[in-house]
Amino acid sequence: MDFGFSDVQVQVQTLARKILDDKVSPATLARYDEYQQERFDRDLWRTLLGAGLPGVAIAERHGGMGLGFTELGLFIEELGRSLAPVPVLTHCVAAMLPLQQFAPAALQERVLPAAARGDVLLTGAFWWGQPGVPDDPVDATLEAGGLRLRGCCEGVPFALQADKVLLAARHADGTAIVLLDTAAEGVGMSPMQVTHFEPHYRVELQDVLVPAADIVCHEGGEALLDWTRERCIAALCAQQLGAADYAMRMAASYTSEREQFGVPIATFQAVGHRMADCYIDVECLRLCAYQAISMLNEGGDATTEVQIAKIWAGDVGHRVSYACQHVHGGTGIDRDYPLWRYCLWLRYNEMTLGNSSAHSADLGSRLAAGQALFN
Amino acid sequence: MKIQFTEAQRALRDELRAYFSQMMTPELRAECERDMGEGGGPLWREALARMGRDGWIGLGWPEEYGGRSLSPLEQFVFVEEVMRAGYPFPFLTTESVGPTLAEHGNDWIREHIVPAILAGELLVSIGYSEPAAGTDLAALQTTAVRDGDDWIINGQKMWTSLAHFCDYTWLAVRTDPDAPKKHKGITMFLVPNSDPGWSCTPVHTLGGVRTNATFYDNIRVGDDHRVGEVNGGWKLITSQLNRERLSLINFGPISELFNRVVQWARETTLPGGAAVASQPWVQANFARCRTLIECMKLIVYKQSWAMTEGTLGMADASAAKVYGSEGFIEVYRYLGEVVGQAGLLRSDSAGADALAGKIERLYRTSSIITFGGGTNEIQRDIISAAGLWMPRASR
Numbered sequence: 001m002d003f004g005f006s007d008v009q010v011q012v013q014t015l016a017r018k019i020l021d022d023k024v025s026p027a028t029l030a031r032y033d034e035y036q037q038e039r040f041d042r043d044l045w046r047t048l049l050g051a052g053l054p055g056v057a058i059a060e061r062h063g064g065m066g067l068g069f070t071e072l073g074l075f076i077e078e079l080g081r082s083l084a085p086v087p088v089l090t091h092c093v094a095a096m097l098p099l100q101q102f103a104p105a106a107l108q109e110r111v112l113p114a115a116a117r118g119d120v121l122l123t124g125a126f127w128w129g130q131p132g133v134p135d136d137p138v139d140a141t142l143e144a145g146g147l148r149l150r151g152c153c154e155g156v157p158f159a160l161q162a163d164k165v166l167l168a169a170r171h172a173d174g175t176a177i178v179l180l181d182t183a184a185e186g187v188g189m190s191p192m193q194v195t196h197f198e199p200h201y202r203v204e205l206q207d208v209l210v211p212a213a214d215i216v217c218h219e220g221g222e223a224l225l226d227w228t229r230e231r232c233i234a235a236l237c238a239q240q241l242g243a244a245d246y247a248m249r250m251a252a253s254y255t256s257e258r259e260q261f262g263v264p265i266a267t268f269q270a271v272g273h274r275m276a277d278c279y280i281d282v283e284c285l286r287l288c289a290y291q292a293i294s295m296l297n298e299g300g301d302a303t304t305e306v307q308i309a310k311i312w313a314g315d316v317g318h319r320v321s322y323a324c325q326h327v328h329g330g331t332g333i334d335r336d337y338p339l340w341r342y343c344l345w346l347r348y349n350e351m352t353l354g355n356s357s358a359h360s361a362d363l364g365s366r367l368a369a370g371q372a373l374f375n
Numbered sequence: 376m377k378i379q380f381t382e383a384q385r386a387l388r389d390e391l392r393a394y395f396s397q398m399m400t401p402e403l404r405a406e407c408e409r410d411m412g413e414g415g416g417p418l419w420r421e422a423l424a425r426m427g428r429d430g431w432i433g434l435g436w437p438e439e440y441g442g443r444s445l446s447p448l449e450q451f452v453f454v455e456e457v458m459r460a461g462y463p464f465p466f467l468t469t470e471s472v473g474p475t476l477a478e479h480g481n482d483w484i485r486e487h488i489v490p491a492i493l494a495g496e497l498l499v500s501i502g503y504s505e506p507a508a509g510t511d512l513a514a515l516q517t518t519a520v521r522d523g524d525d526w527i528i529n530g531q532k533m534w535t536s537l538a539h540f541c542d543y544t545w546l547a548v549r550t551d552p553d554a555p556k557k558h559k560g561i562t563m564f565l566v567p568n569s570d571p572g573w574s575c576t577p578v579h580t581l582g583g584v585r586t587n588a589t590f591y592d593n594i595r596v597g598d599d600h601r602v603g604e605v606n607g608g609w610k611l612i613t614s615q616l617n618r619e620r621l622s623l624i625n626f627g628p629i630s631e632l633f634n635r636v637v638q639w640a641r642e643t644t645l646p647g648g649a650a651v652a653s654q655p656w657v658q659a660n661f662a663r664c665r666t667l668i669e670c671m672k673l674i675v676y677k678q679s680w681a682m683t684e685g686t687l688g689m690a691d692a693s694a695a696k697v698y699g700s701e702g703f704i705e706v707y708r709y710l711g712e713v714v715g716q717a718g719l720l721r722s723d724s725a726g727a728d729a730l731a732g733k734i735e736r737l738y739r740t741s742s743i744i745t746f747g748g749g750t751n752e753i754q755r756d757i758i759s760a761a762g763l764w765m766p767r768a769s770r
Binding site: 001002003004005006009070248249252253255256263264266267268269272273275276277279280283284287288290291294295298304305308311312360361363364365367368370372373374 | 376377378379380381384448630631633634637638640641650652653655657658659660661662663665666668669670672673674676677680681684690691694697698752754755756758759760762763764765766767768
């Protein structure tokens with residue numbers, strides 16, 4: 001049992017943090033508030049691609065670094081710390097990883113190296129699922145040339161910016177997974193305005209033909225969906241950890257300097273203790289998120305551990321967000337001070353892919369069925 | 376980073392689990408129940424000595440003390456398993472005072488006392504609190520005064536738990552009444568409970584557990600019974616308390632209790648025939664407990680790992696103590712709700728059930744843990760100062 005970081009892991013963290021510290025600041029983030037601009041920093045994205053970070057968990061033969069999900073998770077934690085406007089969760093976790101795991105070799109060779117270079121931007125339509133209520137697949141019919149799709153996918157981040165969307169399509173014989181070309185005839189996009197200003201879209205498909213070469217699997221797509229959902233959840237937990245830790249440290253530092261009654265307000269036990277509770281909360285999230293990531297990295301069953309991490313990510317995000325705002329007083333909600341953006345992200349990560357209550361209900365029913373006990 | 380047991384650690388856990396399931400005979404279990412889960416009885420003593428002979432107590436200790444030189448993580452797995460088996464393991468002696476004695480003790484202590492602890496033959500109670508010194512421990516008034524080569528000790532301690540069957544007391548005394556800062560005038564001693572000047576009277580608590588007031592009347596000890604520097608006792612106290620905070624949070628018994636209650640709820644039916652576990656509120660309680668205990672497990676494993684690496688921080692030891700102690704109480708409550716009215720019956724009552732009776736007792740005994748080992752308010756002060764660098768009010 002090893003809770004430490006390897007040299008390579010420290011290098012990934014350090015590299016990511018250096019680039020993000022250089023390129024992301026409250027001033028750069030302010031450009032995207034209220035959808036003034038599309039929240040996608042392409043200059044930062046090119047720098048990250050140049051450093052190889054989006055391909056950290058992609059095999060070297062596909063142009064990646066050849067490391068694992070743990071390193072990708074540590075990179076994503078840094079993105080949470082900085083709230084960087086880049087499509088890492090969608091491109092890397094919701095698309096590249098499942099393609100690398102499930103796609104036929106020819107499709108992998110065609111897409112993954114280009115995706116690792118950044119020549120092709122990918123996304124996945126897997127972000128609206130809840131425990132027991134997965135994303136509804138679009139309808140499909142089998143044709144000689146491939147699959148014909150109709151229907152719509154809700155809440156696909158970066159769909160308009162992406163070249164291809166990985167999505168599930170249900171047809172008479174089962175569930176297929178396809179890599180949809182966003183330029184194909186019949187694809188429409190309507191922007192959705194989300195609480196944290198990330199570009200999300202409703203993707204509408206009117207009799208869109210996906211050629212056979214872009215089909216990841218014809219049937220049995222549920223396995224890919226489950227596999228991908230767990231990794232997306234773990235990635236959200238890592239992002240939540242980075243954001244919660246950063247917001248907490250901002251509050252600790254603010255209360256150490258802000259004086260009332262002639263003393264820093266941090267010296268009041270009521271304030272110190274609330275921050276101590278945040279510290280414990282963030283530590284719990286850290287441990288559960290790292291455990292989930294580490295177990296997924298090893299490839300074994302991590303259903304319970306991923307679910308528990310998401311419950312913590314939801315609860316901790318909520319509690320830390322409100323505690324940090326509260327001890328900041330009015331400053332915490334002032335848009336000239338950077339805390340408010342963290343609160344929006346903490347909320348988004350809390351509710352996405354299953355909130356704490358929904359996951360708890362699912363965990364409870366699994367326990368009642370004799371699963372997920374301690375061993 | 377790899378947050379999973381290694382094969383060797385898994386094998387060790389399985390070996391320990393098998394060992395303890397065989398060690399916990401019905402007679403020993405009954406004796407431990409009778410002693411309110413505290414130990415001290417003859418079968419309990421015999422089992423402790425057997426664990427010592429079989430080399431388990433010193434698993435993670437250096438070989439020079441009779442240990443096996445494995446890491447603190449393996450040591451923790453041992454304590455987790457022995458407690459999961461229902462044996463009230465004297466972890467304060469072995470896991471918190473023992474290591475402090477090994478680190479700071481003189482030759483006599485390291486050659487005689489520490490090996491006897493690892494052999495399961497010597498138990499130490501802790502003498503810190505006094506009637507007027509609790510959270511403000513440095514206000515303690517028990518004294519040791521030099522008399523030639525010896526020291527003469529006088530005073531009274533409170534809450535000296537387990538003292539009535541321990542061999543020594545790890546005693547904090549004032550040796551410099553004029554020290555400008557009161558915590559700089561404190562020295563640590565190891566005082567034999569067999570001394571004629573030593574006495575104790577029981578204090579009975581809500582949980583049914585006995586603790587003690589202990590009295591020190593002109594006890595003469597040699598200077599070899601002193602531990603650490605004269606007037607340098609405070610850092611030994613804080614080092615011991617850091618270890619104690621961690622060893623108080625043991626998730627072995629609580630994960631076992633959780634599994635048993637879930638199993639019970641799956642097998643027990645309501646009047647209509649549905650299983651207790653089929654009720655949504657029961658499932659909600661189970662999910663809460665499962666989520667909470669999972670983190671308890673990770674916190675203690677991480678700290679055992681940090682001890683191996685030599686990086687255990689004060690904030691994290693305090694965080695474990697706060698989280699664990701408040702978590703235990705919550706879990707006992709949620710599981711108590713599941714077992715229902717049976718959870719109000721004392722285990723020797725008509726109609727009592729062993730599992731529910733255990734929860735009845737745990738709920739009563741658990742109120743000590745939020746203030747024992749350093750009250751949680753002080754722990755939160757430590758966390759905000761040492762973990763988040765926040766300034767503290769002067770006291």
